[in-house]
Amino acid sequence: MGLDKIWVFAEAQGDSVASISLEILAKAREVADTVEVFMAGHGDDHAEELGDHGATAVYVTGDLDGSLQGSAVATAVAAGIEAGDFDLPDAFILGTTQDGRDVAGRLSVKLDAPVITNVVDLEFDGDTLVGTEPVFGGSTNVKTRFTSDKVGIFLVRPKSFEAESTGGAEADVEDLDVPDLGAAGEAKITDSFAEETEGPRLDEAAIVVSGGRGMGEKDAFSMIEDLAKILGAAPGATRAIVDSGWVPYSYQVGQTGKVVKPTVYIASGISGATQHLVGMKGSKNIIAINKDSEAPIFAVADLGIIGDVHKVMPKLIEALNNR
Amino acid sequence: MKVVVCVKQIPDPADPGELDPDTKTLKRDVKLILDESDSYGVEMALQLVDDAGDGEVHLVSMVPNNEVSGLRTALAMGAAGATLISDECLSGSDALGTAKVLAKAIAAQEPDLVLSGTESSDGYTGTVPAQIAELLGLPSVTFAKEIAIDGGTAKVKRQTEAGYDDVECPLPAVVSVTAGVVEPRYPSFKGIMAAKNKPVEELTVEALGVDPAEVGWAGSRQDIIDIAAAPVREAGEIIEDEGDAHERIVAFLDELKVL
Numbered sequence: 209m210g211l212d213k214i215w216v217f218a219e220a221q222g223d224s225v226a227s228i229s230l231e232i233l234a235k236a237r238e239v240a241d242t243v244e245v246f247m248a249g250h251g252d253d254h255a256e257e258l259g260d261h262g263a264t265a266v267y268v269t270g271d272l273d274g275s276l277q278g279s280a281v282a283t284a285v286a287a288g289i290e291a292g293d294f295d296l297p298d299a300f301i302l303g304t305t306q307d308g309r310d311v312a313g314r315l316s317v318k319l320d321a322p323v324i325t326n327v328v329d330l331e332f333d334g335d336t337l338v339g340t341e342p343v344f345g346g347s348t349n350v351k352t353r354f355t356s357d358k359v360g361i362f363l364v365r366p367k368s369f370e371a372e373s374t375g376g377a378e379a380d381v382e383d384l385d386v387p388d389l390g391a392a393g394e395a396k397i398t399d400s401f402a403e404e405t406e407g408p409r410l411d412e413a414a415i416v417v418s419g420g421r422g423m424g425e426k427d428a429f430s431m432i433e434d435l436a437k438i439l440g441a442a443p444g445a446t447r448a449i450v451d452s453g454w455v456p457y458s459y460q461v462g463q464t465g466k467v468v469k470p471t472v473y474i475a476s477g478i479s480g481a482t483q484h485l486v487g488m489k490g491s492k493n494i495i496a497i498n499k500d501s502e503a504p505i506f507a508v509a510d511l512g513i514i515g516d517v518h519k520v521m522p523k524l525i526e527a528l529n530n531r
Numbered sequence: 532m533k534v535v536v537c538v539k540q541i542p543d544p545a546d547p548g549e550l551d552p553d554t555k556t557l558k559r560d561v562k563l564i565l566d567e568s569d570s571y572g573v574e575m576a577l578q579l580v581d582d583a584g585d586g587e588v589h590l591v592s593m594v595p596n597n598e599v600s601g602l603r604t605a606l607a608m609g610a611a612g613a614t615l616i617s618d619e620c621l622s623g624s625d626a627l628g629t630a631k632v633l634a635k636a637i638a639a640q641e642p643d644l645v646l647s648g649t650e651s652s653d654g655y656t657g658t659v660p661a662q663i664a665e666l667l668g669l670p671s672v673t674f675a676k677e678i679a680i681d682g683g684t685a686k687v688k689r690q691t692e693a694g695y696d697d698v699e700c701p702l703p704a705v706v707s708v709t710a711g712v713v714e715p716r717y718p719s720f721k722g723i724m725a726a727k728n729k730p731v732e733e734l735t736v737e738a739l740g741v742d743p744a745e746v747g748w749a750g751s752r753q754d755i756i757d758i759a760a761a762p763v764r765e766a767g768e769i770i771e772d773e774g775d776a777h778e779r780i781v782a783f784l785d786e787l788k789v790l
């Protein structure tokens with residue numbers, strides 16, 4: 209049991225390796241003898257951190273000059289395999305991120321390889337790797353494996369595995385040649401904007417305080433921000449209020465937003481739709497405030513308060529302020 | 532300007548049916564509707580053609596069972612016509628097989644721009660748009676929250692983890708649109724009546740020129756080996772607020788030593 213070699217797609221987040229990539233490395237190490245990384249950009253910046261998380265080599269494209277990663281990374285990997293610069297791994301694993309899906313989609317066409325997506329666990333059935341995929345908004349788990357001997361591509365959801373430092377040596381840096389991409393490579397980033405946020409990152413915070421449509425109006429979201437500030441927490445939101453323009457998308461928790469697993473998740477005026485639950489039900493403790501005793505959020509809450517957010521929240525903020 | 536929009540027809544998410552334990556596919560005997568995630572692409576396309584002053588919106592959809600009700604909804608919104616690839620052998624298709632079929636049908640339309648959703652509501656692999664682009668040798672910009680066409684260039688605000696990037700891309704190109712970025716119009720009565728007479732070209736996989744071995748279960752090269760209910764979280768203590776519930780929350784946070 210165990211695969212010979214897995215290739216993991218890594219993404220940078222500022223100067224560091226994104227946590228999703230480190231999470232995948234931890235699992236990849238468990239299921240394969242050799243784990244190597246491929247990524248856009250320069251390897252020297254990340255070789256130490258990647259090595260420390262179990263990668264022995266990192267294949268890099270170098271500067272992409274603003275090009276989106278999908279076409280460049282997938283084409284470079286396929287060309288390298290074709291040229292015999294390196295052997296085809298037994299599997300590719302990427303994160304369910306914007307760029308991860310672009311690279312996976314293009315790579316699947318280049319290699320005519322199928323994808324198994326939204327994976328939250330990987331395990332062996334005999335000697336084939338099987339991915340667990342939550343479907344119907346997380347109410348059902350299906351386990352899927354590839355049936356051909358061709359390489360397969362797994363896309364893993366964030367927070368499925370725990371990143372782990374192994375103390376491994378710095379990864380070897382190898383170059384991936386990016387061939388002429390033709391028209392496919394012509395999408396270029398001309399500028400980048402980050403939403404201003406204070407406090408911890410939503411997907412890393414120990415406490416998350418989220419608000420939903422039950423907050424009533426945009427201005428009432430300030431109660432969420434206030435409580436988050438007092439607790440050193442990150443504010444979060446449902447898609448309902450992101451779509452309504454109360455808060456930016458970067459606040460969204462759920463299937464099409466961020467996956468969070470904090471020590472405490474406080475859901476205020478949130479009904480608990482399956483697409484929201486799938487992003488937060490891995491939290492260690494869940495507190496829910498909702499005026500409807502039938503709200504599905506109560507089915508996952510460790511502490512449920514049936515009440516009006518406009519009464520409970522101000523008192524909670526005041527009580528914590530007075531400590 | 533000719534815009535092709537990929538629209539998936541899916542079981543109503545409010546009543547998604549279930550996975551058939553024998554075939555391991557969704558039981559599709561339920562009525563299919565326009566995936567809400569694709570209503571944004573349709574709306575975006577209609578607005579872009581409006582802004583351009585001329586052109587049309589053409590729909591492309593793939594189903595195993597010649598369903599058209601979702602297409603009719605999008606036609607009623609204002610699309611001019613549609614291509615429906617319908618074939619029993621498409622049942623069980625994976626994302627790559629789907630992309631191969633859609634790419635062929637899209638190419639036949641020679642579009643200036645191809646729009647899709649970022650991810651469907653039922654399968655949500657989120658890989659089909661990039662696969663279509665790669666099959667067509669086109670650039671792609673996924674996760675668009677805003678699109679403007681300036682001459683032969685698409686200027687896109689692309690959602691990122693932290694905010695957004697401005698991305699520029701020559702046409703023709705594939706752009707996937709995130710949910711909630713435009714307000715899809717409701718079909719008017721006139722639109723609904725007109726949609727009944729709009730052309731829907733129905734093609735089999737073979738007529739399209741795709742090898743049936745590359746689609747459906749045969750082509751998917753993956754196998755579901757287990758379907759099980761996800762473990763449920765135990766509900767905890769539920770109390771009714773009598774004006775002092777905040778004290779219970781503070782005590783709970785104290786017990787967790789997070790204060």
Ligand SMILES: Cc1cc2nc3c(=O)[nH]c(=O)nc-3n(C[C@H](O)[C@H](O)[C@H](O)COP(=O)(O)OP(=O)(O)OC[C@H]3O[C@@H](n4cnc5c(N)ncnc54)[C@H](O)[C@@H]3O)c2cc1C
Pocket residue numbers: 419420421422423424445446447448449460461462463464465466476477478479480481482483484487497498499500503515516517518544567568651652
């Ligand atoms: C493909 C797809 C993807 C999706 N992805 C996501 C996602 O990533 N994240 C996400 O969150 N959603 C997602 N959704 C949307 C999801 O289905 C729900 O519509 C959404 O989560 C509901 O948000 P809400 O709980 O804020 O609003 P509602 O469902 O409207 O709930 C509001 C709640 O507030 C309560 N309430 C009202 N007033 C008060 C008051 N004064 N005090 C206390 N409680 C009050 C009500 O009882 C109700 O339970 C997705 C949907 C689809 C179809």
Ligand SMILES: Cc1cc2nc3c(=O)[nH]c(=O)nc-3n(C[C@H](O)[C@H](O)[C@H](O)COP(=O)(O)OP(=O)(O)OC[C@H]3O[C@@H](n4cnc5c(N)ncnc54)[C@H](O)[C@@H]3O)c2cc1C
Pocket residue numbers: 322323324325326341343344352537538539540557568569572591592593594623624625626627629633646647648649650651653654655656657658659660
């Ligand atoms: C629960 C579930 C899990 C699945 N898991 C996998 C998996 O792991 N790997 C895999 O390869 N397949 C999987 N599938 C199958 C896959 O969802 C379908 O093959 C589907 O036809 C294409 O993928 P998608 O809907 O996920 O596309 P996405 O990439 O999520 O869709 C993005 C956009 O592509 C367009 N599009 C997608 N399908 C069509 C269509 N039929 N007609 C017109 N436009 C379309 C739409 O604009 C859509 O918004 C799964 C299906 C289900 C129901």
